[in-house]
Structure formats: C-alpha cells, structure tokens
Amino acid sequence: MSAPLLTALEIGTTTVKVLMAEVREDGVLMVAGTGECESRGVRKGEIIDFELALGAVRRALEDAETNSRRSIGEKVYLAASGGRSESRLHKGGIPILNEYDEAGGEISSEDIEHALDVARKVPLADDRIRLHTLQQHFDVDGRGGIVNPAGMLAEDLKVGMLLIHGRRSTVENLKRLMQNVPVTCADAAFGGLCSALAVLTPEQKRAGSVVIDLGGGTTDFVVTNVGLVQLAGSIAVGGDHVTADICSGLNLNRRQAEKLKKESGNAIINRLAGEQNISIPAEGGFSGRVVRSSALHAIINARMEETFQLIAEQIEENGLSGVLSAGILLTGGGSAMEGVADLARQVFNAPAHIGRVQECTGISTKGEGARFAAVLGCVRYAASQLQDEPKTRSTLREWFSSLWGGSRG
Amino acid sequence: MAENAKRILILGLGGAGCSTIARIASTAPDGMEFAVMDCDVQTLERCAHIETRLVIGKGITDGLSAGGDLETGRRCAESSVSQIETLLSAVDLLLVVTGLGGGLGSGAAPVLARMARNAGAHSLFFTVLPFPFEGSVVQGKAHNSLHRLRTHADAIVQMPNKRIQPDGDALLTDSMERSDRTLSAGVVGLWRILSHTGLCNLDFADLHTLLRYCDATCRFSCASATGEGRAQTLIDALRVHPLADNGAIFENAPGMLVGITGGEDLTLAEAQQIMESIVPDNETCWVKMGIAIDPSFSGRISAMVLTAESWKEPLVGDGRGGLKSASGEGGQGELPGVLKPRSRAFGGSERTVWRGEDLDVPTYLRRKTKLPR
Numbered sequence: 001m002s003a004p005l006l007t008a009l010e011i012g013t014t015t016v017k018v019l020m021a022e023v024r025e026d027g028v029l030m031v032a033g034t035g036e037c038e039s040r041g042v043r044k045g046e047i048i049d050f051e052l053a054l055g056a057v058r059r060a061l062e063d064a065e066t067n068s069r070r071s072i073g074e075k076v077y078l079a080a081s082g083g084r085s086e087s088r089l090h091k092g093g094i095p096i097l098n099e100y101d102e103a104g105g106e107i108s109s110e111d112i113e114h115a116l117d118v119a120r121k122v123p124l125a126d127d128r129i130r131l132h133t134l135q136q137h138f139d140v141d142g143r144g145g146i147v148n149p150a151g152m153l154a155e156d157l158k159v160g161m162l163l164i165h166g167r168r169s170t171v172e173n174l175k176r177l178m179q180n181v182p183v184t185c186a187d188a189a190f191g192g193l194c195s196a197l198a199v200l201t202p203e204q205k206r207a208g209s210v211v212i213d214l215g216g217g218t219t220d221f222v223v224t225n226v227g228l229v230q231l232a233g234s235i236a237v238g239g240d241h242v243t244a245d246i247c248s249g250l251n252l253n254r255r256q257a258e259k260l261k262k263e264s265g266n267a268i269i270n271r272l273a274g275e276q277n278i279s280i281p282a283e284g285g286f287s288g289r290v291v292r293s294s295a296l297h298a299i300i301n302a303r304m305e306e307t308f309q310l311i312a313e314q315i316e317e318n319g320l321s322g323v324l325s326a327g328i329l330l331t332g333g334g335s336a337m338e339g340v341a342d343l344a345r346q347v348f349n350a351p352a353h354i355g356r357v358q359e360c361t362g363i364s365t366k367g368e369g370a371r372f373a374a375v376l377g378c379v380r381y382a383a384s385q386l387q388d389e390p391k392t393r394s395t396l397r398e399w400f401s402s403l404w405g406g407s408r409g
Numbered sequence: 410m411a412e413n414a415k416r417i418l419i420l421g422l423g424g425a426g427c428s429t430i431a432r433i434a435s436t437a438p439d440g441m442e443f444a445v446m447d448c449d450v451q452t453l454e455r456c457a458h459i460e461t462r463l464v465i466g467k468g469i470t471d472g473l474s475a476g477g478d479l480e481t482g483r484r485c486a487e488s489s490v491s492q493i494e495t496l497l498s499a500v501d502l503l504l505v506v507t508g509l510g511g512g513l514g515s516g517a518a519p520v521l522a523r524m525a526r527n528a529g530a531h532s533l534f535f536t537v538l539p540f541p542f543e544g545s546v547v548q549g550k551a552h553n554s555l556h557r558l559r560t561h562a563d564a565i566v567q568m569p570n571k572r573i574q575p576d577g578d579a580l581l582t583d584s585m586e587r588s589d590r591t592l593s594a595g596v597v598g599l600w601r602i603l604s605h606t607g608l609c610n611l612d613f614a615d616l617h618t619l620l621r622y623c624d625a626t627c628r629f630s631c632a633s634a635t636g637e638g639r640a641q642t643l644i645d646a647l648r649v650h651p652l653a654d655n656g657a658i659f660e661n662a663p664g665m666l667v668g669i670t671g672g673e674d675l676t677l678a679e680a681q682q683i684m685e686s687i688v689p690d691n692e693t694c695w696v697k698m699g700i701a702i703d704p705s706f707s708g709r710i711s712a713m714v715l716t717a718e719s720w721k722e723p724l725v726g727d728g729r730g731g732l733k734s735a736s737g738e739g740g741q742g743e744l745p746g747v748l749k750p751r752s753r754a755f756g757g758s759e760r761t762v763w764r765g766e767d768l769d770v771p772t773y774l775r776r777k778t779k780l781p782r
Contacts, residue, residue, distance in 0.1 A: 044759070044761065046759075126553075235763065237761055241768070244769075245772065245773065248771055249771060292781055295780045298781070299772075299773050302771075302773040302778050303771070303773075305772075306768075306772045
C-alpha cells in the first residue's frame with residue numbers, strides 16, 4: 001500500500017507555502033511538490049485582509065498542484081505560526097493506592113493512564129486555543145526524570161504536560177480562511193514545533209537545542225532537552241521589522257529596503273571588512289542615493305540581536321540555558337541573512353547553524369530546506385497523527401511518540 | 410407612522426426571547442414590528458403568529474436547540490450571517506429580548522450585537538438573567554456572555570430573574586407572566602415614546618445620546634395609573650418597579666430619559682410633580698423629558714423612565730480593533746508621541762509590546778545607536 005499523500009500549508013507573513021509529500025515506511029519524507037505564493041493581507045502572522053489572503057492561499061495551492069501534477073487531498077494540515085503562541089508547563093498526578101485502598105502501591109498501566117488524563121486537563125483562558133499538549137517525564141514520589149514508571153512502587157505519581165497554546169482568534173481565522181478556499185483543515189500545529197520536527201535529529205533533541213524559525217512577521221522558537229520539548233514561544237517580530245527599520249533608518253521605500261536587505265544585509269558588524277558604499281537607484285518618488293554598508297549592518301544587527309536576546313531571556317528564565325549543547329538551529333526565510341548564525345552564536349554562547357531538513361528527498365536540503373522546514377515538519381506531524389496506531393517499533397516512531405505522547409486527548 | 414420614521418424592530422432571540430416576544434406580540438399595539446430567531450424549530454412553531462421567523466444554524470443543530478452550549482449558539486449565528494444581515498437591513502433601532510445562561514441566547518447575542526453595529530443599527534438588549542438556583546454554571550455563562558455583549562451592544566438592560574421573585578407562594582405561571590409583563594411594558598413603552606410625536610418630543614436622537622453615554626448598561630422603570638391622585642400613584646409605582654430598586658436607580662442616575670403619556674386631561678401640575686420626584690436633585694444629571702398626548706389615554710397616565718447607570722465618554726474604535734474614549738481623555742493612559750509613532754508599516758496590526766517595550770519601533774532608535782552617516 002502506498003503511503004497517503006499529505007499536504008501542509010503555512011500562511012506566513014511574506015509567503016504562503018504548500019508542500020505535498022508522502023512519508024515512507026522508514027520515516028523518510030518524499031516530497032511530491034511544493035507551491036509558493038507571495039503572501040498578501042497578512043501581518044505578523046495574522047490576517048488583516050481576508051480576501052487578499054484567500055487569493056494568495058488559492059494561488060499557492062494551485063501552484064503546488066501544478067508542480068506535483070497531483071491533486072491536493074481533501075484534508076490539509078496547517079502550520080500556524082504567529083498567534084502569539086506560548087507554552088506552559090503544568091504538572092498533575094494522582095496518589096497511588098494498593099488493593100486495600102491504602103497509600104503506596106505498584107504503579108499499573110491504568111494508574112499511568114489516569115495520571116496522564118489528570119495532567120492533560122490544563123486550564124486555559126477563554127481567548128486561547130490549545131495547539132499541543134506534550135508529555136514530559138514522570139515524577140515518582142517527587143523524583144523526576146522517570147521515563148516509564150510502570151511496575152515501580154510509589155505513593156504518588158505526577159506527570160508534566162507542556163501546553164502550547166495560541167491566540168484563539170488568530171488560529172480560528174486561519175482555519176476559516178482554509179474553509180473558504182475550500183479545503184478542510186485536518187489539524188493545526190504550531191509552526192515552531194513543525195520546524196523543529198523537520199530539522200532536529202534525535203541526538204540533537206537529547207543533547208538540548210533551540211530551533212528558531214525566523215519568519216517574516218513572527219519568530220517562533222522551540223527548546224528541546226532530554227528528548228522532550230521543554231519550552232516554546234513566538235514573538236511577533238520578524239523580517240518585516242528588519243525591513244521597516246531599514247526604511248526609517250536609511251530613508252528608503254519598502255521595496256528598496258527589502259532589496260537592500262536581501263542583497264547586502266548582514267546580521268553582524270564586521271569592523272575588519274572595508275566600508276562599502278551601496279548605490280540605490282531612484283524609485284517610486286524616492287530619490288536614488290548611496291548608503292553605507294556599516295549603517296545598514298548596524299540597523300539589522302540591532303534588531304536581530306534584540307530578537308535573539310528576547311528568546312535567550314525566556315530560555316534563561318526557564319532555567320534551560322545550561323543545556324544547549326547541540327546548539328541553535330535556524331530556519332525560515334530570515335536564516336538566509338548573512339551572518340545570522342554568527343550572531344546567534346554570540347548571543348546564545350552556543351554553536352549555531354542553519355537547520356537542514358532530515359530524512360527527506362525531493363527537495364534541496366541545503367537551498368530550500370530551511371525555508372520549507374515548517375511545512376515539511378507539518379507533514380511529519382500529520383503522518384504521526386495518522387499512524388498513531390498500530391505501533392511499530394522504529395526509532396523514528398519512538399521519537400515521534402515521545403514528542404507528542406499526550407497531544408491527542 | 411410618518412414617512413421618515415425610524416424603523417424599530419423587536420427581536421426575540423433564543424428560547425426565552427422567543428416565548429417572551431410571542432406573549433408581547435399578542436397584546437401589542439398596532440404598528441410594532443416583531444421578529445423571532447432561534448435554532449430550535451419547535452420554539453418557532455409556538456410563535457406562529459409572528460410574521461418573521463428565522464431558523465438559524467440549520468446545518469449545525471438540525472433544527473434542535475443549541476443544547477445549552479454557548480459555542481454552538483455562536484456558530485449558529487455565524488452560519489446564518491447573510492439571513493441576519495437581510496433581517497437587519499434598514500433597521501434603525503434593534504430591540505433584542507433574550508435570556509442569557511442558555512445556549513443560543515448567550516452565544517448568539519454578542520454576534521448579533523456586532524452585526525447590528527456593522528449594519529448601522531443601534532442595539533438595545535433586554536437580557537433576562539437566570540435565577541440563582543439555576544446553578545453557578547448557568548450564572549457563569551450568563552455573566553460571560555454579558556461581558557462579551559458589552560463590547561458591541563449600545564445598551565443592555567439587565568433583568569435578573571431574582572428581582573421578580575414574588576413573596577409567598579405565587580404560582581410559577583404567575584411569576585413568569587409577571588416577568589414577561591415587566592419586560593413587555595418596557596419594550597412597548599419605549600416603542601411608544603419613540604414612535605409617537607408628542608408635545609415635548611422625545612425622539613431617536615435623544616435615545617441615541619443616552620445610549621452613547623450610558624456605558625452599555627441601563628435600567629428602566631415604567632408604570633401607569635388612573636383615578637384620584639394618579640400622579641402620586643404613578644410615582645410610587647415607578648419606585649416599586651422590580652428593576653427600580655425602590656427608587657434607588659433614580660437617586661444617583663447620571664442621565665435619564667423620561668417619557669410621559671397621558672390623555673387630553675393631563676395637567677401641567679401632574680407632569681411637574683412626576684418630574685420633580687423622579688429627577689435627582691443635582692445639576693449634573695442629563696435629563697430629557699418627553700410628553701405625549703394620546704386620546705386613548707383619557708383618565709390614565711403612564712410613564713417610562715430609562716436611566717443610565719454610569720455616564721462616560723462614548724467609546725469609539727481606535728482602528729486597531731480596540732475601543733477608546735472619543736475625546737481621548739479618561740480610561741487607560743497611553744504614552745504620548747515618541748513611543749507611538751503613527752507608522753502603518755505593519756498594516757495597522759496590533760503593536761508588539763514585550764514587557765513594556767514597543768518592539769515595532771526600530772531597535773536602533775530605542776537603543777540610541779548612532780548610525781554612521
């Protein structure tokens with residue numbers, strides 16, 4: 001039986017991306033086609049003009065169909081970035097009783113199920129929507145880090161759940177947009193988590209790593225350690241902000257600034273490299289002029305350094321800054337900026353690279369991979385949702401199940 | 410009614426609203442326009458004498474009720490947007506009667522209020538709140554829905570069911586009828602003062618002013634009296650009205666609309682007596698009085714008082730999906746000028762503020778980095 005063709009959609013601030021792929025038995029992704037369209041009517045990952053955004057999504061889906069010469073299935077998975085996503089760790093558990101209903105006893109599989117059920121019930125504000133509930137390790141009588149407590153003697157069993165939640169209105173409007181295309185939204189996944197799924201190897205997840213998706217309107221991040229996602233979040237600052245900063249700092253119009261950023265941008269200030277003068281032709285009522293590369297780099301550096309610092313602060317606050325031995329992996333359109341990995345290395349004081357998609361064919365892992373990471377990961381997510389049962393024991397599957405053991409509730 | 414009269418539509422929403430409207434409509438004076446809206450076909454069948462009946466959310470509940478689920482109620486209303494828009498077109502004032510705490514009323518009312526605002530109709534919601542014994546879940550739902558409703562409705566009149574709780578062992582049907590009568594008198598009274606041109610006219614613009622400043626909550630009281638000393642009887646009756654709190658609503662009201670209807674035998678002294686005893690004795694209260702003479706009211710006098718609970722600068726959209734005070738004063742203070750440049754770079758989307766810092770402002774400006782020139 002051939003694997004089902006899965007379609008993932010990301011409605012970003014700069015581009016709408018569609019990716020169609022099959023997931024082979026061994027977990028390798030075979031990309032059948034991709035579609036892309038310049039995004040309209042989306043700012044900071046949120047829809048500001050419904051009709052314009054709808055048009056862009058339709059074009060991207062058509063593009064993907066032409067590209068793969070196959071029709072997109074009925075169900076499409078959504079990688080939702082933006083939405084001011086946050087994560088929250090919640091612990092819940094049950095006391096363990098023996099057969100005489102006294103405290104202390106052997107932990108049975110029912111006890112584990114029960115504890116998971118209790119922990120999954122995380123209260124959430126009315127305006128937030130639950131995207132994922134990711135299971136953490138068990139605590140047995142206050143001792144943490146237990147992977148499988150079945151059969152152990154204990155009085156008290158607790159388990160942590162990491163809840164990733166986004167703003168309800170944002171996610172629901174994205175779903176509504178898909179309904180109007182019309183396609184069915186099978187599930188919405190957090191874009192940052194999708195990127196992490198695409199680029200992380202199991203070893204990196206165990207060693208501790210941060211995946212940062214530098215999008216046009218938002219920057220999403222996911223922190224993993226000991227094989228589990230431990231922190232996730234999203235900041236509504238992205239490539240658009242860099243462009244806007246250049247506009248105001250160098251008195252250029254948007255188009256000029258965008259072009260300048262892509263062609264001559266650099267996230268670090270290299271004092272050794274000589275000063276360059278970049279001439280910009282006149283356009284759209286803005287006169288042509290010559291700007292100095294040092295000014296351009298100073299503006300970009302300030303913005304990107306700040307964005308990284310905001311993430312670093314959150315990691316620090318959650319006590320995870322000491323465990324990032326696998327370092328920082330950058331994905332998304334912003335990772336194409338020169339010097340961005342060097343800057344991340346400076347800010348986080350950890351190794352940093354551009355993320356490469358893992359176990360995937362049909363797409364250039366180096367050139368395109370980082371840009372398509374979120375949709376690729378979303379297909380992975382979709383595949384894992386489909387093959388939840390029956391459980392076959394391959395290492396990749398195990399990795400998946402450990403990732404969102406609790407996401408289906 | 411005159412040619413350019415404002416169109417007033419009285420709409421029953423949800424089970425409670427529909428049955429109330431059904432009862433009001435059977436005794437209403439000519440010229441009142443009614444409509445009922447529910448997702449429950451059975452409820453609507455009971456309202457057969459009302460011309461406009463709208464079944465919403467057919468595809469969602471399949472003609473059953475919303476089952477006490479707020480979300481279902483909301484979805485029902487949203488799925489029937491075009492029908493509701495047709496219903497609201499050319500309506501100037503929408504009076505909605507609904508019971509909060511159930512499914513459709515609580516869920517659909519905020520949607521309806523938003524649509525009314527979009528359609529340019531003023532909306533006034535008469536909301537019946539559940540009895541305390543219906544449990545805290547129902548109460549919570551009602552409260553939640555009221556909160557959402559406040560954002561979009563022009564005004565809300567709250568009618569807690571517990572206020573109509575009579576003493577002793579009155580029959581349930583009597584109590585319900587009493588509740589309906591109170592509501593019905595309010596709706597009809599309001600309709601009457603708006604649609605009849607009187608000696609001292611009260612018109613739509615006056616109501617508009619009250620609605621704009623009342624901060625979305627108001628109360629009403631109405632009564633009528635006949636016979637000897639009818640003015641005093643009327644005043645007493647106004648004070649013991651279930652919603653009047655023994656006259657407390659009049660004492661500190663910052664604004665009120667008083668409509669008096671009487672026959673040709675209405676005297677100036679009577680009008681004076683009523684006004685003097687109702688209007689609070691201070692200089693700040695905004696009062697608008699209207700007197701209408703209706704020959705059919707001979708020997709009878711009736712009054713309808715709508716009071717605001719608080720008086721605030723009207724809130725207007727600030728262009729970013731929020732509400733702000735029209736004059737820019739009062740309410741939450743905002744940092745001026747420097748931190749809030751009028752940049753449209755992000756399409757007027759919500760500003761990204763992180764721990765008090767506005768991240769939409771270029772970092773190099775906030776950090777005061779010197780750019781090489």
